[in-house]
Amino acid sequence: MMKVTLPKLKNKKGNEKIAMVTCYDATFARLVEKAGIDSILVGDSLGMVIKGEENTLNVSLDEVAHHVSAVKRGATNPFLIADMPFGSYQSSVEQGIESAVKLIKAGAEAVKVEGGSEVSPLISKLVSFGIPVVAHVGLTPQYVNEFGGFARRGKSEKERKFIMDSALAVEKAGADMIVLEGIPKTLAAEITKKVKIPTIGIGAGTDTDGQVLVIYDLLGMNADFNPSFLKKYLDLDSLVTKALEEYKKDVVDGK
Ligand code: KIV
DSSP: OOOOOHHHHHHHHTTTTTEEEOOOOOHHHHHHHHHHSSSSOOOTHHHTTOOOSSTTTTTTTHHHHHHHHHHHHSSSEEEEEEEEETSSSSSSHHHHHHHHHHHHHHHHHHHEESSSSGGGHHHEEEEEOOOEEEEEEESOOOGHHHHTOOOOOOOOHHHHHHHHHHHHHHHHHTOOOEEEESSOOHHHHHHHHHHHHHHEEEESSOOEEEEEHHHHHTTTTTTTTTTOOOSSOOHHHHHHHHHHHHHHHHTTTOO
């Protein structure tokens, strides 16, 4: 597999769909690379799937940087994106630049920020310094307290307009790609048609320019997590449990 660069990813729009997964460690990163996945996101979802927290709000910049360097050691070809965690860019544009620089130094090739016009000044500044930015609109998990949970967004006309305006604002600010999370397929299709940068969907239908899934979700590592958009490509929950049970039996039997 050849190195996937940002220009190569952007050129895929309208030609070939982009496959992205989240990843947090070197062991999985090696397999992601072997499978020819285009891009890895070290998501702040690590707060939930690695740390076992209820949401993403307690993830620190140091934690994301730590996982970025681990992933980097496992895979070099997929385009590596790091999430800017909650609290690492909300205080000021300067704070956001410092945080992004730290993630780039850890090995990321782009950073991801949640929001629309409120993050536009930061996006413009980052791209002016050569730091590619992936924006994230729709169901933005860092707004969980405002939304009152992780329910899908874009149900009302007002919300649809807000999400469309956010997508247009981040594109205008210079974002290189946009994650569209938890929004109606029709809205995702409309945004994808309107913007010139690639859209990467999660729970946003099949009409986006690419898809992203949390790696543990697509591998079926949690039998109790079954959102309607999720296709599980493996049932690792039962496979791993069964393997561990067999291992335990062998140990107990003195084998
Ligand atoms: O943190 C994350 O993993 C994400 C993806 C689900 C898009 O933001």
